[in-house]
Amino acid sequence: MRFGINLFPTVGPSDKAAVEYFDDALALVELAEQLDFHHVKTVEHYFFAYGGYSPDPVTFLAAAAARTSRIRLITGAVIPAFTHPIKLAGKLAMLDNISHGRLDVGFGRAFLPDEFAAFGIPLDESRPRFDEGVSAVRQLWTTTDLVFDGQFHRFGPVTLLPLTYQRPHPPILVATAITPSSAASAGANGYGLLLVPSINKREKVQEMIAGYRAARAAAGLDPAGEDIHLSYNCYLSEDAGEAYRNGRRYSEWTNARLLEAVSAWGVTRSSGYEGYENIVQKVSSADFDSSLRDNKALVGTPAEVVDRVTTIRDWFGDVTISLQVVSGNMPLSESQRTIRLFGEQVLPKFS
Amino acid sequence: MRFGINLFPTVGPSDKAAVEYFDDALALVELAEQLDFHHVKTVEHYFFAYGGYSPDPVTFLAAAAARTSRIRLITGAVIPAFTHPIKLAGKLAMLDNISHGRLDVGFGRAFLPDEFAAFGIPLDESRPRFDEGVSAVRQLWTTTDLVFDGQFHRFGPVTLLPLTYQRPHPPILVATAITPSSAASAGANGYGLLLVPSINKREKVQEMIAGYRAARAAAGLDPAGEDIHLSYNCYLSEDAGEAYRNGRRYSEWTNARLLEAVSAWGVTRSSGYEGYENIVQKVSSADFDSSLRDNKALVGTPAEVVDRVTTIRDWFGDVTISLQVVSGNMPLSESQRTIRLFGEQVLPKFS
């Protein structure tokens, strides 16, 4: 198994100044590298406390690259619908070079109606824009004199500069929220998978992973090359009671920020987002105790979290886990303690 | 006067691997900070060896920010026509925070027909897109619940995250190639000015600067707040003959890359780009000896370059100078020597 940190801010200016958020985030990246974590990951979101401090993950990861030398840098995810593919391919190629090939590129479809509205993109175009965007970026990375003739973008002949450091291109991951066919499609294409177990039943995650693995096998791809990422809210303390109380508080904070961000789904419908009409109700009724019972949060003492990770491995196999260590607006010292306890007492048991 | 370095790559993959370009560029930024230079600046260009290694200056400057603590970071320039204003405002705000307020934002209109063609933007829209883009970014930085209703972009109400570190927003500079009215407009708006003396006669630069200063004065702005940046190809050696030979060679290399990039102007016309129909001929006939005679290149021994900077000060006053220290594909050691000789023997005479 592999373990990294996922920097998913859930704060606005009245909670924490952005300068402090980024100072702390860079300090956590350096700590994660010291403790031999595999990766740092960050999101693309806008406007809401839910992720909004990170409208451009590449900008943050470029700073993280300059402060580190071994840890991998993962976009979790960039949204092709919101950036022209030439711009997106170009800046990712810069980051791949600046980091000496430490970049994995996660692409996402996005799901917040307010973000689509701001960029003037119909929600119903989300799927074709995603597919076209990933394809355009991949072709820009690998094709000389590319002529691209898509539904949303036409250009060429152009040859992108700079070339990516990793050839033919950096590893690609695809964020899949709840759709098994998307997971299978990622597998068939040789991409990795970004999954969020907290919003799915265990059986659904298993179904998506099984479909992904089956599609890889059907495509003749080596099982060793699979790349399945699961993100979990994470809080560790040597004191079980403190871990429970704070883990609960920060999870509830994060959930409340998610609720603000999805509120437009109360009045929005899109054929590309089946099931999202229930998201407000689902997020409102989320309950920390059930999520712990269902092993959907890595909260507890180091020994408890070792048990939780063991269960994850039993359920899903040798996956890659990303620890959400800033969500909930926890103080830097608690993020640091969480990373340190995990890195020293949990990670070595699974490496 | 103030002095910085301008990292304007003029190489493609057959000249220098991108990984080496960025390694070297970051090393030069650290050296420039050690030697008390004021700023590092970099460009936005695509596809051609002329600037094409830098399709997203913010990505590079974020890495530079993470490696430094005092030097200012300047986009020279970002192109609003090629990035959605929400994206551009958001990533610049991230960089402003990551750098603790060391960002100055230069905006440019761009001038290469191939870049506009690739992004599907008509050249004739360049001026209104520039004006609207700068205005949208500035409003996003300063307005809560912004409703933006422009010719090219409509959105809102939105409140951008994160807030910029510098309030109300980072200093703004405007790139002005050859148009005195643009320089005056920058002055009236309280913006700084990015000028390229190599492509203008001295009298034209003086006219633009005079118009800029007059517009500032008419707007009641303090002369001390003016910010006029001039970029020069730069090459220093203790050996006058070597400085001349190499300075000439690298200037000619850079000019040849510019010629490739502007070749579309041979068959392109746009009302927004008066005079550009002659650019191919002008660049083709450029001559290093005349440019030295006209004091348009900071090439020579430290003593010679002190004389050249003295002349610049006599002509233009207390301007900010950006040294192009990588253009021409010079080896890292020669860029380092140039920065070191300038920092140790020229800069102290004008600070």
Ligand SMILES: [Ca+2]
């Ligand atoms: Ca702090």
Ligand SMILES: [Ca+2]
């Ligand atoms: Ca270690």
Ligand SMILES: [Ca+2]
């Ligand atoms: Ca594996």
Ligand SMILES: [Ca+2]
């Ligand atoms: Ca090197």
Ligand SMILES: [Ca+2]
């Ligand atoms: Ca010093």
Ligand SMILES: [Ca+2]
């Ligand atoms: Ca001044």
